[in-house]
Amino acid sequence: MRTRLAVAATAVTVAGLSSLLLAPSATAQSVTFTLTGASISVSEPGSAAALTGGALAGLTGTSLTGALGSTVVTDQRGGITGWTSKITGTTAFSNGTTSIPVTSAKAWVPGVISTTGVVAASAGTYLTELTGLALTGSAQTLVTATAVVGNNSATFTPSISVAIPSNATVGDYTGAVTQTVS
């Protein structure tokens, strides 16, 4: 009995080892296993950010600035894979009469990015309006998280400014940006 048990134990061990060592063929893509945990999330208040800086009239050449909502990235994937938060100018700023292109906008992250866990989260040189990231219709990296070890989170509040063109008319402007975390 014990002999059989022992032999079985050896066989199981060896089989376990060989299954680890002999990787299945690359064509076995339909075979999957179930994952648990490992989520990543982003939170940001849904309300639109108001831009201030005075009345539009007479302010040609200046810009309106405002803060987007406090953005929290929560990475519970438990690995060493970094993440990025990117920003895109999605919809031009319009009051119904004047349309200000998204390329007139800049984004930056003032102040310190507060983090939990082991992560280095940085907005690079996009720290002030002067050195801000000029938006385009394509996603560009605003915040990069590197040196990740395990679960981590980062909280930052991007600012945005819109340069006012000389032909701007008075009114309430609306526009949209897209923040993407991946």
Next chain:
Amino acid sequence: MLLLVGAALCAVTLPATGAGEPPPPPGLGIRLLEAPTNRASDFRARVYIIDRVAPGTVFTRRFEISNGDREPMDVRLYPAAAEVKEGSFNVKDFGVAGEITQWASITPSTTRLESGGRAQATVTFRVDPKATESEYYGGVVAERPAAQSGSGVGVNLRIALRVYLSVGPGGEPASDFAVDSLRGARHATGAPVVVAQVKNTGGRALDLTGDLRLSDGPGGVSAGPFPVRLGTTLGIGQTSPVTSTLSNELAAGPWLARIQLKSGILTRSAQATISFPDGRGTSGPPVAAVETKPEDGALFPVAIGIGALLLLALLVTLFLLWRRRPRMAGDPVYTESS
């Protein structure tokens, strides 16, 4: 290493889901619910959709989205195009066409998540039978559109699973990268910086992480490890600088700088002797890097672990066999304890 990863996977997979599941993380969350078995040891394949398939293959992946906010959330789900550029993985906006947007579809395409709610969705890839051999990039995107009311700047909030889909006949192209050179530089703030030029020499995109150590410095001083900063992703054939910013107090050198980088289960290490220039915002000459064995060599612990296990199994077997052999005169007499 394989063994260690295997053990770690078991530990990660064991906790039950369902009733005891913690509340979802704040805001809009996403997670992959399944990964290919043949990539069980690759962490990237557990958080991104990574696979190698033949043209014409149809396959699915399940994922979950969650709402950790107090308000209900209307979420739109769609596949997006993506590119790997300047060391970064860019998931493009809704409506930008690419191979992945043509091949992939997600059900459901919209869903309402209650506060604290979770929902499952499935992305189906129908790879074009005529697709040329390449690696294709995309995103499985969950988007909370900006509020439609009021003036100001609305924010479309998106969270995405990256898709790295290698398409072609046969097995997967090998992944590899090389550190071409290292050089010392000094940031405008005065902080010394090490810049490594890393080239992706393999057939798949890489997500690099790693650290840098300095040794053999003035007076035999060592320093580090320092984390390396880089754009997160290096495309096929692309070269990208990988930088590590060090502390201001470090002497100018010369130092033996050694960088170790990882992508998935692949590790490469290289070293070169460099000095930091005096002038702020200046850079020293690049020094060709010599490849070294990774410090936490992956193969050595595996060999030891496997050897030890096999030896243990053998010893146990021999011992039990020895106990079961017919007793001979002069042998010590054992009695069964039970």
